[in-house]
Amino acid sequence: MKFEKEFAQLLFRNAVIFIDSAIGYINKGLGNYVNMLQAIVNLQFAMELALKSSVVSCCGIRTILVSKQSCLSDSEIEELYVTNKLKIREYDEIKNFTKGRERLYNFERKEYQYMEMFQKYRNCVLHSSYIFNEQERQSVEKDVIYALIYILGILMSEETGIENRKFMQEYLNDSQYAILLQNPIYNHELYNFLKKEYEDLYTCPYCSTRTMTIDYKCARCFNTFSDRHFFQYVTCGYCGEDMVICDAANIEYNNNYIRGLCLNCGNDTMVYKCSKCGQYINAELFDMTKCHEGFCAF
Ligand SMILES: [Zn+2]
Numbered sequence: 001m002k003f004e005k006e007f008a009q010l011l012f013r014n015a016v017i018f019i020d021s022a023i024g025y026i027n028k029g030l031g032n033y034v035n036m037l038q039a040i041v042n043l044q045f046a047m048e049l050a051l052k053s054s055v056v057s058c059c060g061i062r063t064i065l066v067s068k069q070s071c072l073s074d075s076e077i078e079e080l081y082v083t084n085k086l087k088i089r090e091y092d093e094i095k096n097f098t099k100g101r102e103r104l105y106n107f108e109r110k111e112y113q114y115m116e117m118f119q120k121y122r123n124c125v126l127h128s129s130y131i132f133n134e135q136e137r138q139s140v141e142k143d144v145i146y147a148l149i150y151i152l153g154i155l156m157s158e159e160t161g162i163e164n165r166k167f168m169q170e171y172l173n174d175s176q177y178a179i180l181l182q183n184p185i186y187n188h189e190l191y192n193f194l195k196k197e198y199e200d201l202y203t204c205p206y207c208s209t210r211t212m213t214i215d216y217k218c219a220r221c222f223n224t225f226s227d228r229h230f231f232q233y234v235t236c237g238y239c240g241e242d243m244v245i246c247d248a249a250n251i252e253y254n255n256n257y258i259r260g261l262c263l264n265c266g267n268d269t270m271v272y273k274c275s276k277c278g279q280y281i282n283a284e285l286f287d288m289t290k291c292h293e294g295f296c297a298f
Pocket residue numbers: 204205206207208211218219220221222223
């Protein structure tokens with residue numbers, strides 16, 4: 001069903017629009033009541049759309065349709081789709097479906113509590129009013145950012161473990177995202193999230209924060225450092241990890257020596273490129289069985 005994929009993509013694209021908008025308000029400052037309200041409501045819209053998009057992608061469009069429509073044929077559902085007559089189940093039901101036997105996401109109680117909190121805010125604001133108490137106003141920035149990273153970050157990113165995983169943040173408006181990267185709460189929560197998602201993290205050569213994943217992609221600036229024409233890695237003499245990065249594009253202009261930096265422990269070391277076989281070696285390990293100046297092990 002081609003339209004099913006198209007439908008999920010459309011929900012996804014609209015979720016991105018609301019996230020961009022929410023981030024714009026976070027960047028303007030949530031101490032202001034208008035910005036706070038806009039950020040909350042836009043974030044909630046994004047969560048509803050992202051959840052539906054994700055459920056359609058994993059379980060099919062019928063999962064989110066009201067029962068009367070879910071038993072129709074593919075072509076009948078497509079007809080309803082193109083004529084804007086699809087009837088979608090309540091958000092709450094879809095959310096509970098993901099909690100159930102299927103357990104679609106690795107969410108803990110806390111993530112569902114956050115979803116419920118924003119649902120409550122949104123419903124009150126749209127249908128009557130909501131009086132934010134002092135504590136809610138104090139924590140609203142942290143709460144919005146938490147939901148952005150831990151809920152939308154999961155609903156809209158590929159699974160962990162996939163090489164060159166595409167992150168939700170990569171779909172966002174670049175200039176608003178760049179401002180968000182100046183936000184200490186965002187950086188703090190992102191780091192905590194990544195620590196939970198990945199066993200090992202390394203220092204990104206571009207951001208200088210510990211946000212690079214094992215597949216040499218930074219989960220903060222999204223630069224990748226895996227192209228072997230530009231980046232080579234040797235073993236670190238201090239921590240033992242193969243994470244000493246060096247500038248492979250310039251080492252030959254430098255008499256085959258260049259300084260490398262360990263992205264795990266931060267120590268630097270001299271890297272040598274064998275002029276015969278082209279291997280990269282940590283010259284400060286002084287391992288005479290490996291290639292060194294005047295000697296090739298191969
Ligand atoms: Zn980075």
